[in-house]
Amino acid sequence: MISREDVAHVARLARLALEPDELERMRAQLDGILAYIDQLRAVDVAGVEPTSHAVPLVNVMREDAVVAPFPQEAMLANAPDRVGELFRVPRIIED
Amino acid sequence: MSAPAQAGWEVVIGLEVHAQLRTRSKMFCGCPTAFGAAPNSQTCPVCQGMPGTLPVINRTAIEYAVRTALALDCRVNAGCRFARKHYYYPDMPKNFQISQYEEPLAEEGLLEIDIDGAARPIGIQRLHLEEDVGKLLHEGTLATAQASLVDFNRSGVPLMETVSKPDLRSPEEAAAYLRAFRAVLVYLGVCDGNMEEGSLRCDANVSLRPRGSAGLGTKVEIKNLNSFRNVQRALEYEVQRQAQALEAGERIVQETRLWDADRDVTRPMRSKEYAHDYRYFPEPDLVPLQIDRAWVDAIRRDLPELPRARRRRFVAQHGLPPYDAGVLTQSRALADYFEAAVRAFPQPKLVSNWIMSELLRALPGDDERAIAGAPVTPERLAGLLGLVQDGTISGRIAKDVFERMLRTGQDAPTIVAREGLTQVADEAALAAVVDRVLAQNPRAVADYRGGKTAAAKALVGQVMKATGGKANPGIVNRLLEEKLSRI
Known part of the structure:
Protein backbone atom coordinates (compact mmCIF):
# COMPACT_ATOMS: atom_id res chain seq x y z
CA MET A 1 0.00 0.00 0.00
CA ILE A 2 1.32 3.43 -0.90
CA SER A 3 1.91 5.63 2.12
CA ARG A 4 0.76 9.16 2.77
CA GLU A 5 4.44 10.13 2.93
CA ASP A 6 5.00 8.76 -0.59
CA VAL A 7 2.05 10.73 -1.89
CA ALA A 8 3.24 13.89 -0.15
CA HIS A 9 6.69 13.39 -1.66
CA VAL A 10 5.37 12.94 -5.19
CA ALA A 11 3.03 15.91 -4.73
CA ARG A 12 5.98 18.02 -3.67
CA LEU A 13 7.97 16.93 -6.74
CA ALA A 14 5.02 17.89 -8.94
CA ARG A 15 4.59 21.20 -7.10
CA LEU A 16 1.09 20.26 -5.99
CA ALA A 17 -0.25 21.65 -2.71
CA LEU A 18 -2.62 19.04 -1.31
CA GLU A 19 -4.87 19.52 1.71
CA PRO A 20 -4.91 16.55 4.13
CA ASP A 21 -8.24 15.27 2.80
CA GLU A 22 -6.99 15.59 -0.80
CA LEU A 23 -3.85 13.76 0.14
CA GLU A 24 -5.88 10.85 1.48
CA ARG A 25 -8.11 10.83 -1.61
CA MET A 26 -5.03 10.78 -3.90
CA ARG A 27 -3.47 8.05 -1.80
CA ALA A 28 -6.54 5.86 -2.18
CA GLN A 29 -6.73 6.48 -5.93
CA LEU A 30 -3.02 5.81 -6.47
CA ASP A 31 -3.40 2.65 -4.45
CA GLY A 32 -6.08 1.52 -6.87
CA ILE A 33 -3.85 2.30 -9.86
CA LEU A 34 -0.93 0.41 -8.34
CA ALA A 35 -3.20 -2.53 -7.63
CA TYR A 36 -4.07 -2.53 -11.32
CA ILE A 37 -0.36 -2.61 -12.16
CA ASP A 38 -0.03 -5.62 -9.86
CA GLN A 39 -2.79 -7.26 -11.84
CA LEU A 40 -0.82 -6.65 -15.06
CA ARG A 41 2.24 -8.20 -13.45
CA ALA A 42 0.42 -11.49 -13.40
CA VAL A 43 0.50 -11.65 -17.20
CA ASP A 44 3.22 -13.88 -18.60
CA VAL A 45 5.43 -11.65 -20.78
CA ALA A 46 8.36 -14.01 -21.12
CA GLY A 47 9.88 -13.45 -24.57
CA VAL A 48 7.99 -10.21 -25.20
CA GLU A 49 10.17 -7.18 -25.96
CA PRO A 50 9.50 -4.32 -23.55
CA THR A 51 7.94 -1.43 -25.42
CA SER A 52 7.26 2.20 -24.69
CA HIS A 53 5.09 2.93 -27.69
CA ALA A 54 1.88 1.53 -29.01
CA VAL A 55 2.83 2.12 -32.67
CA PRO A 56 5.37 -0.13 -34.42
CA LEU A 57 7.43 2.80 -35.66
CA VAL A 58 11.15 3.62 -35.28
CA ASN A 59 13.69 6.16 -36.60
CA VAL A 60 11.49 9.15 -37.29
CA MET A 61 14.02 11.88 -38.01
CA ARG A 62 14.32 15.15 -39.89
CA GLU A 63 17.18 16.61 -41.89
CA ASP A 64 19.32 19.25 -40.19
CA ALA A 65 17.74 22.22 -41.97
CA VAL A 66 17.03 25.60 -40.43
CA VAL A 67 13.43 26.74 -40.45
CA ALA A 68 12.73 30.41 -39.77
CA PRO A 69 12.10 30.78 -36.03
CA PHE A 70 8.99 32.54 -34.76
CA PRO A 71 9.29 36.32 -34.59
CA GLN A 72 10.81 37.42 -31.31
CA GLU A 73 7.79 39.60 -30.51
CA ALA A 74 5.40 36.72 -31.13
CA MET A 75 7.32 34.49 -28.73
CA LEU A 76 7.42 37.19 -26.05
CA ALA A 77 3.85 38.34 -26.60
CA ASN A 78 2.27 36.10 -23.95
CA ALA A 79 4.91 36.63 -21.30
CA PRO A 80 3.32 37.73 -18.02
CA ASP A 81 6.43 39.80 -17.38
CA ARG A 82 9.44 40.81 -19.46
CA VAL A 83 12.42 43.12 -19.54
CA GLY A 84 13.14 44.17 -23.10
CA GLU A 85 13.86 41.02 -25.12
CA LEU A 86 13.96 38.73 -22.07
CA PHE A 87 11.33 36.85 -20.11
CA ARG A 88 11.23 37.90 -16.49
CA VAL A 89 10.47 35.19 -13.93
CA PRO A 90 9.92 35.45 -10.18
CA ARG A 91 12.77 35.02 -7.78
CA ILE A 92 14.22 31.49 -7.87
CA ILE A 93 14.28 29.90 -4.44
CA GLU A 94 16.33 26.73 -4.16
CA ASP A 95 15.08 25.20 -0.94
CA MET B 1 49.30 19.37 -5.37
CA ALA B 298 29.56 4.41 -43.10
CA ILE B 299 30.21 6.88 -40.28
CA ARG B 300 33.14 4.75 -39.13
CA ARG B 301 34.67 4.78 -42.62
CA ASP B 302 34.50 8.58 -42.67
CA LEU B 303 36.22 9.09 -39.31
CA PRO B 304 39.14 11.49 -39.65
CA GLU B 305 42.57 10.77 -38.22
CA LEU B 306 42.31 11.49 -34.49
CA PRO B 307 44.72 13.58 -32.42
CA ARG B 308 46.70 10.73 -30.89
CA ALA B 309 47.12 8.89 -34.18
CA ARG B 310 48.16 12.07 -35.88
CA ARG B 311 50.65 12.87 -33.15
CA ARG B 312 52.25 9.44 -33.51
CA ARG B 313 52.40 9.91 -37.26
CA PHE B 314 54.04 13.34 -36.94
CA VAL B 315 56.81 11.67 -34.94
CA ALA B 316 57.15 8.69 -37.27
CA GLN B 317 56.67 10.37 -40.62
CA HIS B 318 58.06 13.87 -40.06
CA GLY B 319 60.67 12.94 -37.46
CA LEU B 320 59.38 15.51 -34.98
CA PRO B 321 60.12 15.32 -31.25
CA PRO B 322 57.01 14.11 -29.34
CA TYR B 323 56.72 17.54 -27.71
CA ASP B 324 56.44 19.29 -31.08
CA ALA B 325 53.96 16.69 -32.30
CA GLY B 326 51.83 17.28 -29.21
CA VAL B 327 51.77 21.04 -29.67
CA LEU B 328 51.04 20.82 -33.39
CA THR B 329 48.15 18.38 -33.03
CA GLN B 330 46.30 20.33 -30.32
CA SER B 331 43.77 21.29 -32.98
CA ARG B 332 42.93 19.92 -36.37
CA ALA B 333 43.47 23.33 -37.98
CA LEU B 334 46.99 23.63 -36.56
CA ALA B 335 47.95 20.11 -37.64
CA ASP B 336 46.57 20.85 -41.10
CA TYR B 337 48.52 24.11 -41.14
CA PHE B 338 51.75 22.27 -40.31
CA GLU B 339 51.26 19.62 -42.97
CA ALA B 340 50.38 22.18 -45.63
CA ALA B 341 53.52 24.18 -44.78
CA VAL B 342 55.67 21.04 -44.87
CA ARG B 343 54.29 20.13 -48.30
CA ALA B 344 55.46 23.52 -49.56
CA PHE B 345 58.72 23.55 -47.58
CA PRO B 346 59.79 20.01 -46.71
CA GLN B 347 61.86 20.68 -43.60
CA PRO B 348 59.49 19.55 -40.84
CA LYS B 349 61.54 20.53 -37.79
CA LEU B 350 62.23 24.02 -39.13
CA VAL B 351 58.57 24.51 -39.99
CA SER B 352 57.62 23.23 -36.55
CA ASN B 353 60.00 25.70 -34.86
CA TRP B 354 58.51 28.59 -36.76
CA ILE B 355 54.94 27.58 -35.99
CA MET B 356 55.65 27.01 -32.31
CA SER B 357 57.68 30.15 -31.74
CA GLU B 358 56.21 32.68 -34.16
CA LEU B 359 52.71 31.65 -35.21
CA LEU B 360 51.63 30.50 -31.74
CA ARG B 361 53.02 33.64 -30.17
CA ALA B 362 50.34 35.52 -32.08
CA LEU B 363 47.47 33.03 -32.29
CA PRO B 364 45.98 30.45 -29.88
CA GLY B 365 46.80 27.03 -31.28
CA ASP B 366 43.58 25.46 -30.03
CA ASP B 367 41.40 28.01 -31.80
CA GLU B 368 40.34 26.35 -35.04
CA ARG B 369 38.95 29.51 -36.57
CA ALA B 370 41.96 31.67 -35.72
CA ILE B 371 44.45 29.15 -37.12
CA ALA B 372 42.42 28.36 -40.23
CA GLY B 373 42.09 32.09 -40.90
CA ALA B 374 45.70 33.02 -40.04
CA PRO B 375 46.87 35.96 -42.20
CA VAL B 376 50.14 34.08 -42.72
CA THR B 377 48.97 31.04 -44.65
CA PRO B 378 51.06 27.85 -44.64
CA GLU B 379 52.13 28.62 -48.21
CA ARG B 380 53.29 32.09 -47.19
CA LEU B 381 55.23 30.72 -44.24
CA ALA B 382 56.91 28.35 -46.69
CA GLY B 383 57.66 31.31 -48.96
CA LEU B 384 59.30 33.16 -46.09
CA LEU B 385 61.42 30.15 -45.15
CA GLY B 386 62.44 29.88 -48.80
CA LEU B 387 63.83 33.42 -48.66
CA VAL B 388 65.91 32.49 -45.62
CA GLN B 389 67.13 29.31 -47.26
CA ASP B 390 68.30 30.98 -50.45
CA GLY B 391 70.07 33.68 -48.46
CA THR B 392 67.82 36.56 -49.53
CA ILE B 393 67.13 37.50 -45.91
CA SER B 394 68.67 36.53 -42.59
CA GLY B 395 66.86 34.44 -40.00
CA ARG B 396 66.63 37.45 -37.72
CA ILE B 397 65.09 39.68 -40.36
CA ALA B 398 62.72 36.82 -41.21
CA LYS B 399 61.14 37.11 -37.76
CA ASP B 400 60.43 40.80 -38.36
CA VAL B 401 59.05 39.96 -41.79
CA PHE B 402 56.78 37.34 -40.19
CA GLU B 403 55.40 39.95 -37.79
CA ARG B 404 54.66 42.26 -40.69
CA MET B 405 53.04 39.44 -42.64
CA LEU B 406 50.73 38.84 -39.68
CA ARG B 407 49.86 42.51 -39.43
CA THR B 408 49.44 43.31 -43.10
CA GLY B 409 48.41 39.99 -44.63
CA GLN B 410 51.04 40.51 -47.35
CA ASP B 411 53.48 37.86 -48.52
CA ALA B 412 57.17 37.80 -47.67
CA PRO B 413 58.66 38.85 -51.07
CA THR B 414 56.41 41.94 -51.14
CA ILE B 415 57.46 43.03 -47.66
CA VAL B 416 61.15 42.27 -48.21
CA ALA B 417 61.18 44.24 -51.48
CA ARG B 418 59.26 47.21 -50.09
CA GLU B 419 61.27 47.51 -46.88
CA GLY B 420 64.65 46.84 -48.49
CA LEU B 421 65.37 43.96 -46.12
CA THR B 422 67.42 41.90 -48.52
CA GLN B 423 70.43 40.47 -46.76
CA VAL B 424 73.76 42.17 -47.42
CA ALA B 425 76.00 39.54 -48.95
CA ASP B 426 78.29 41.99 -50.71
CA GLU B 427 81.72 41.10 -49.30
CA ALA B 428 83.37 44.42 -50.07
CA ALA B 429 80.58 46.36 -48.36
CA LEU B 430 80.62 44.06 -45.33
CA ALA B 431 84.43 44.15 -45.10
CA ALA B 432 84.25 47.94 -44.74
CA VAL B 433 81.70 47.61 -41.90
CA VAL B 434 83.84 44.95 -40.20
CA ASP B 435 86.91 47.21 -40.39
CA ARG B 436 84.95 50.09 -38.87
CA VAL B 437 83.61 47.91 -36.03
CA LEU B 438 87.10 46.58 -35.25
CA ALA B 439 88.43 50.11 -35.13
CA GLN B 440 85.65 51.25 -32.81
CA ASN B 441 85.98 48.32 -30.39
CA PRO B 442 89.68 48.01 -29.49
CA ARG B 443 88.77 46.51 -26.14
CA ALA B 444 86.83 43.60 -27.61
CA VAL B 445 89.66 43.03 -30.06
CA ALA B 446 92.15 42.95 -27.20
CA ASP B 447 89.95 40.54 -25.25
CA TYR B 448 89.76 38.26 -28.23
CA ARG B 449 93.50 38.30 -28.69
CA GLY B 450 93.85 37.66 -24.95
CA GLY B 451 92.01 34.35 -25.50
CA LYS B 452 88.41 35.37 -24.84
CA THR B 453 86.90 33.95 -28.00
CA ALA B 454 83.46 35.01 -26.73
CA ALA B 455 84.47 38.56 -27.61
CA ALA B 456 84.03 37.62 -31.27
CA LYS B 457 80.30 37.21 -30.64
CA ALA B 458 80.03 40.78 -29.40
CA LEU B 459 81.81 41.94 -32.55
CA VAL B 460 79.42 39.98 -34.77
CA GLY B 461 76.59 41.64 -32.87
CA GLN B 462 78.06 45.07 -33.58
CA VAL B 463 78.30 44.31 -37.31
CA MET B 464 74.71 43.07 -37.38
CA LYS B 465 73.61 46.21 -35.56
CA ALA B 466 75.50 48.44 -37.96
CA THR B 467 73.77 46.79 -40.92
CA GLY B 468 70.30 46.78 -39.38
CA GLY B 469 70.42 42.99 -39.08
CA LYS B 470 70.75 42.57 -42.81
CA ALA B 471 74.33 41.29 -42.94
CA ASN B 472 74.76 37.66 -43.99
CA PRO B 473 75.99 36.11 -40.73
CA GLY B 474 78.12 33.47 -42.46
CA ILE B 475 80.09 36.08 -44.36
CA VAL B 476 80.42 38.33 -41.30
CA ASN B 477 81.81 35.44 -39.25
CA ARG B 478 84.33 34.52 -41.91
CA LEU B 479 85.46 38.13 -42.45
CA LEU B 480 85.85 38.71 -38.71
CA GLU B 481 87.87 35.55 -38.25
CA GLU B 482 90.16 36.43 -41.12
CA LYS B 483 90.73 39.99 -39.94
CA LEU B 484 91.15 39.12 -36.26
CA SER B 485 93.71 36.47 -37.08
CA ARG B 486 95.68 39.04 -39.10
CA ILE B 487 95.71 41.79 -36.48
Missing part, protein backbone atom coordinates in the same frame (compact mmCIF):
# COMPACT_ATOMS: atom_id res chain seq x y z
CA SER B 2 50.69 17.02 -2.78
CA ALA B 3 49.79 18.59 0.52
CA PRO B 4 50.50 16.38 3.52
CA ALA B 5 46.79 16.11 4.35
CA GLN B 6 46.30 14.06 1.19
CA ALA B 7 49.12 11.63 1.63
CA GLY B 8 47.02 8.71 2.83
CA TRP B 9 44.19 9.25 0.35
CA GLU B 10 43.66 8.30 -3.22
CA VAL B 11 41.74 10.76 -5.39
CA VAL B 12 38.91 9.37 -7.53
CA ILE B 13 37.45 11.64 -10.20
CA GLY B 14 34.91 11.13 -12.96
CA LEU B 15 33.92 13.84 -15.42
CA GLU B 16 30.63 14.56 -17.16
CA VAL B 17 31.16 16.69 -20.22
CA HIS B 18 28.34 18.41 -22.06
CA ALA B 19 29.14 19.37 -25.63
CA GLN B 20 26.89 21.41 -27.89
CA LEU B 21 26.83 19.76 -31.29
CA ARG B 22 27.58 21.88 -34.33
CA THR B 23 24.33 21.26 -36.12
CA ARG B 24 22.69 24.07 -38.05
CA SER B 25 19.30 23.55 -36.42
CA LYS B 26 18.20 22.51 -32.94
CA MET B 27 17.75 18.96 -31.63
CA PHE B 28 13.98 18.75 -31.98
CA CYS B 29 12.96 21.75 -34.11
CA GLY B 30 14.31 23.77 -37.04
CA CYS B 31 15.34 26.88 -35.10
CA PRO B 32 18.91 28.02 -35.78
CA THR B 33 21.67 27.33 -33.23
CA ALA B 34 23.95 30.32 -33.94
CA PHE B 35 25.54 31.81 -30.85
CA GLY B 36 25.17 35.48 -29.98
CA ALA B 37 21.80 36.31 -31.60
CA ALA B 38 19.41 38.75 -29.93
CA PRO B 39 17.70 37.11 -26.92
CA ASN B 40 14.66 34.99 -27.77
CA SER B 41 15.05 35.62 -31.51
CA GLN B 42 15.82 31.93 -32.29
CA THR B 43 12.91 30.13 -30.72
CA CYS B 44 9.57 28.59 -31.60
CA PRO B 45 6.78 26.88 -29.66
CA VAL B 46 8.71 23.56 -29.69
CA CYS B 47 11.91 24.83 -28.05
CA GLN B 48 9.95 27.04 -25.69
CA GLY B 49 8.15 23.92 -24.55
CA MET B 50 4.60 24.96 -25.31
CA PRO B 51 1.85 22.41 -24.83
CA GLY B 52 0.75 20.50 -27.90
CA THR B 53 4.00 20.82 -29.81
CA LEU B 54 5.86 17.78 -31.10
CA PRO B 55 9.62 17.25 -31.20
CA VAL B 56 11.30 15.63 -34.25
CA ILE B 57 14.85 14.24 -33.97
CA ASN B 58 17.64 15.95 -35.92
CA ARG B 59 19.38 13.22 -37.95
CA THR B 60 22.71 15.05 -37.99
CA ALA B 61 22.76 15.23 -34.19
CA ILE B 62 22.46 11.44 -34.09
CA GLU B 63 25.20 11.12 -36.70
CA TYR B 64 27.56 13.39 -34.70
CA ALA B 65 26.91 11.43 -31.53
CA VAL B 66 27.59 8.13 -33.33
CA ARG B 67 30.76 9.60 -34.81
CA THR B 68 31.96 10.61 -31.35
CA ALA B 69 30.98 7.25 -29.87
CA LEU B 70 33.03 5.43 -32.52
CA ALA B 71 36.03 7.71 -31.99
CA LEU B 72 35.86 6.83 -28.28
CA ASP B 73 35.63 3.09 -29.04
CA CYS B 74 32.16 2.95 -27.53
CA ARG B 75 29.55 0.35 -28.29
CA VAL B 76 26.79 2.05 -30.27
CA ASN B 77 23.60 0.50 -28.96
CA ALA B 78 21.38 -1.06 -31.60
CA GLY B 79 18.39 0.51 -29.96
CA CYS B 80 18.11 3.68 -27.96
CA ARG B 81 15.34 5.84 -26.63
CA PHE B 82 14.70 9.31 -25.33
CA ALA B 83 13.31 9.93 -21.87
CA ARG B 84 11.80 12.81 -19.97
CA LYS B 85 13.80 14.09 -17.03
CA HIS B 86 11.54 16.12 -14.79
CA TYR B 87 12.53 19.12 -12.78
CA TYR B 88 11.23 22.59 -12.10
CA TYR B 89 13.45 25.45 -13.06
CA PRO B 90 12.73 28.48 -15.25
CA ASP B 91 15.42 27.50 -17.77
CA MET B 92 13.05 24.74 -18.96
CA PRO B 93 9.43 25.91 -19.17
CA LYS B 94 7.88 22.53 -19.98
CA ASN B 95 9.29 21.24 -16.66
CA PHE B 96 11.13 18.33 -18.22
CA GLN B 97 14.20 17.97 -20.37
CA ILE B 98 14.25 15.45 -23.19
CA SER B 99 17.29 13.31 -22.44
CA GLN B 100 18.28 9.66 -22.49
CA TYR B 101 18.31 7.45 -19.46
CA GLU B 102 18.12 3.66 -19.48
CA GLU B 103 18.94 3.20 -23.14
CA PRO B 104 21.65 5.69 -24.09
CA LEU B 105 23.05 5.99 -27.59
CA ALA B 106 26.42 4.45 -26.68
CA GLU B 107 28.30 2.86 -23.77
CA GLU B 108 31.64 1.40 -22.70
CA GLY B 109 34.41 3.23 -24.49
CA LEU B 110 37.73 4.78 -23.65
CA LEU B 111 39.81 7.86 -24.19
CA GLU B 112 43.59 7.70 -23.92
CA ILE B 113 45.31 10.54 -22.15
CA ASP B 114 49.02 11.19 -21.75
CA ILE B 115 50.34 11.41 -18.23
CA ASP B 116 54.06 12.02 -17.81
CA GLY B 117 54.71 10.75 -21.31
CA ALA B 118 52.79 7.50 -20.82
CA ALA B 119 49.40 6.72 -22.32
CA ARG B 120 46.62 5.92 -19.88
CA PRO B 121 43.18 4.74 -20.98
CA ILE B 122 40.27 6.42 -19.21
CA GLY B 123 37.01 4.52 -19.42
CA ILE B 124 33.89 6.07 -20.90
CA GLN B 125 30.74 4.90 -19.18
CA ARG B 126 28.09 6.31 -21.48
CA LEU B 127 27.34 8.85 -24.16
CA HIS B 128 23.86 10.20 -24.70
CA LEU B 129 21.96 13.03 -26.35
CA GLU B 130 19.68 15.60 -24.81
CA GLU B 131 18.44 19.12 -25.38
CA ASP B 132 20.15 22.17 -23.92
CA VAL B 133 18.10 24.50 -21.74
CA GLY B 134 17.56 28.26 -21.72
CA LYS B 135 19.99 30.71 -20.24
CA LEU B 136 19.21 32.54 -17.00
CA LEU B 137 20.44 35.97 -16.08
CA HIS B 138 19.90 36.92 -12.47
CA GLU B 139 19.16 40.44 -11.38
CA GLY B 140 22.12 40.55 -9.02
CA THR B 141 23.24 37.22 -7.56
CA LEU B 142 20.99 34.19 -7.41
CA ALA B 143 20.72 34.54 -3.64
CA THR B 144 19.65 38.18 -3.65
CA ALA B 145 17.90 38.46 -7.02
CA GLN B 146 14.28 39.52 -6.86
CA ALA B 147 13.78 38.17 -10.37
CA SER B 148 15.62 36.38 -13.16
CA LEU B 149 15.62 36.92 -16.91
CA VAL B 150 15.43 34.12 -19.46
CA ASP B 151 16.77 33.79 -23.00
CA PHE B 152 15.57 30.62 -24.75
CA ASN B 153 17.86 30.81 -27.80
CA ARG B 154 20.00 28.02 -26.32
CA SER B 155 16.97 25.94 -25.39
CA GLY B 156 16.84 22.86 -27.63
CA VAL B 157 20.40 23.05 -28.96
CA PRO B 158 21.66 19.44 -29.26
CA LEU B 159 23.74 18.54 -26.24
CA MET B 160 25.87 15.41 -26.03
CA GLU B 161 26.70 14.22 -22.55
CA THR B 162 29.69 11.94 -22.11
CA VAL B 163 30.31 10.40 -18.70
CA SER B 164 33.73 9.04 -17.86
CA LYS B 165 34.32 6.20 -15.44
CA PRO B 166 35.84 7.20 -12.10
CA ASP B 167 39.28 6.46 -13.54
CA LEU B 168 40.95 9.84 -13.06
CA ARG B 169 43.38 10.01 -10.17
CA SER B 170 44.29 13.68 -9.89
CA PRO B 171 43.10 17.15 -10.86
CA GLU B 172 45.90 17.20 -13.48
CA GLU B 173 44.56 14.01 -15.03
CA ALA B 174 41.08 15.51 -15.09
CA ALA B 175 42.35 18.55 -16.96
CA ALA B 176 44.32 16.30 -19.34
CA TYR B 177 41.18 14.25 -19.99
CA LEU B 178 39.16 17.35 -20.76
CA ARG B 179 41.86 18.62 -23.15
CA ALA B 180 42.07 15.27 -24.93
CA PHE B 181 38.28 15.03 -25.11
CA ARG B 182 37.94 18.53 -26.51
CA ALA B 183 40.60 17.78 -29.14
CA VAL B 184 38.70 14.67 -30.26
CA LEU B 185 35.43 16.59 -30.60
CA VAL B 186 37.09 19.39 -32.56
CA TYR B 187 38.90 16.92 -34.85
CA LEU B 188 35.62 15.16 -35.49
CA GLY B 189 34.01 18.49 -36.34
CA VAL B 190 31.07 17.75 -34.04
CA CYS B 191 31.65 20.61 -31.57
CA ASP B 192 33.50 23.90 -31.83
CA GLY B 193 35.02 23.33 -28.38
CA ASN B 194 34.54 26.95 -27.38
CA MET B 195 34.40 26.88 -23.59
CA GLU B 196 33.94 30.64 -23.24
CA GLU B 197 30.75 30.50 -25.28
CA GLY B 198 29.62 27.44 -23.34
CA SER B 199 29.91 24.97 -26.23
CA LEU B 200 31.75 22.65 -23.84
CA ARG B 201 30.85 22.43 -20.15
CA CYS B 202 32.09 20.14 -17.45
CA ASP B 203 30.85 18.73 -14.13
CA ALA B 204 33.09 16.61 -11.93
CA ASN B 205 32.43 13.88 -9.37
CA VAL B 206 35.20 13.63 -6.83
CA SER B 207 35.81 11.47 -3.79
CA LEU B 208 38.72 10.24 -1.72
CA ARG B 209 39.41 6.77 -0.42
CA PRO B 210 42.15 5.38 1.77
CA ARG B 211 45.12 4.55 -0.43
CA GLY B 212 45.04 0.88 -1.36
CA SER B 213 41.31 0.51 -0.81
CA ALA B 214 39.13 -0.58 -3.71
CA GLY B 215 35.77 0.84 -2.59
CA LEU B 216 34.57 4.32 -3.41
CA GLY B 217 34.23 7.14 -0.90
CA THR B 218 31.27 9.49 -0.72
CA LYS B 219 31.32 11.61 -3.83
CA VAL B 220 30.69 15.29 -4.26
CA GLU B 221 29.56 16.75 -7.57
CA ILE B 222 31.08 20.06 -8.63
CA LYS B 223 29.34 22.16 -11.24
CA ASN B 224 30.29 25.24 -13.18
CA LEU B 225 33.72 24.15 -14.45
CA ASN B 226 33.94 26.09 -17.65
CA SER B 227 37.64 26.20 -18.42
CA PHE B 228 40.59 23.81 -18.18
CA ARG B 229 42.00 26.01 -15.48
CA ASN B 230 38.79 25.99 -13.46
CA VAL B 231 38.56 22.20 -13.67
CA GLN B 232 42.00 21.79 -12.20
CA ARG B 233 41.73 24.53 -9.59
CA ALA B 234 38.27 23.51 -8.41
CA LEU B 235 39.34 19.88 -8.07
CA GLU B 236 42.53 20.82 -6.25
CA TYR B 237 40.49 22.84 -3.80
CA GLU B 238 37.90 20.11 -3.36
CA VAL B 239 40.48 17.34 -2.87
CA GLN B 240 42.14 19.43 -0.20
CA ARG B 241 38.81 20.20 1.47
CA GLN B 242 37.79 16.55 1.57
CA ALA B 243 41.21 15.40 2.79
CA GLN B 244 41.13 17.88 5.63
CA ALA B 245 37.61 16.87 6.60
CA LEU B 246 38.47 13.17 6.53
CA GLU B 247 41.67 13.72 8.49
CA ALA B 248 39.63 15.55 11.09
CA GLY B 249 37.38 12.50 11.37
CA GLU B 250 34.42 14.15 9.63
CA ARG B 251 32.13 12.46 7.15
CA ILE B 252 31.81 13.75 3.60
CA VAL B 253 28.26 14.75 2.74
CA GLN B 254 27.04 13.68 -0.68
CA GLU B 255 26.08 16.98 -2.25
CA THR B 256 26.41 19.25 -5.26
CA ARG B 257 28.85 22.11 -4.93
CA LEU B 258 29.41 25.07 -7.16
CA TRP B 259 32.87 26.36 -8.09
CA ASP B 260 33.21 30.04 -7.31
CA ALA B 261 36.06 31.17 -9.57
CA ASP B 262 36.15 34.63 -7.99
CA ARG B 263 36.79 33.31 -4.52
CA ASP B 264 38.63 30.09 -5.45
CA VAL B 265 36.33 27.89 -3.38
CA THR B 266 33.62 25.33 -3.92
CA ARG B 267 30.44 25.92 -1.95
CA PRO B 268 27.33 23.80 -1.49
CA MET B 269 24.32 24.47 -3.67
CA ARG B 270 21.16 24.91 -1.68
CA SER B 271 19.25 22.01 -3.12
CA LYS B 272 18.05 18.99 -1.26
CA GLU B 273 18.24 15.39 -2.26
CA TYR B 274 14.80 15.28 -3.87
CA ALA B 275 16.06 17.59 -6.58
CA HIS B 276 17.67 14.44 -8.01
CA ASP B 277 14.39 12.57 -8.11
CA TYR B 278 13.85 13.14 -11.80
CA ARG B 279 11.09 10.56 -12.42
CA TYR B 280 12.41 9.57 -15.84
CA PHE B 281 10.06 7.85 -18.23
CA PRO B 282 10.22 7.14 -21.96
CA GLU B 283 9.42 10.25 -24.02
CA PRO B 284 6.01 9.40 -25.50
CA ASP B 285 6.38 11.94 -28.32
CA LEU B 286 9.48 10.27 -29.80
CA VAL B 287 9.58 6.76 -31.17
CA PRO B 288 12.67 4.66 -30.45
CA LEU B 289 15.77 4.70 -32.61
CA GLN B 290 17.20 1.55 -34.12
CA ILE B 291 20.50 2.70 -35.43
CA ASP B 292 21.23 0.96 -38.69
CA ARG B 293 24.53 -0.98 -38.77
CA ALA B 294 25.21 0.13 -42.33
CA TRP B 295 24.89 3.76 -41.23
CA VAL B 296 27.28 3.16 -38.33
CA ASP B 297 29.77 1.49 -40.68
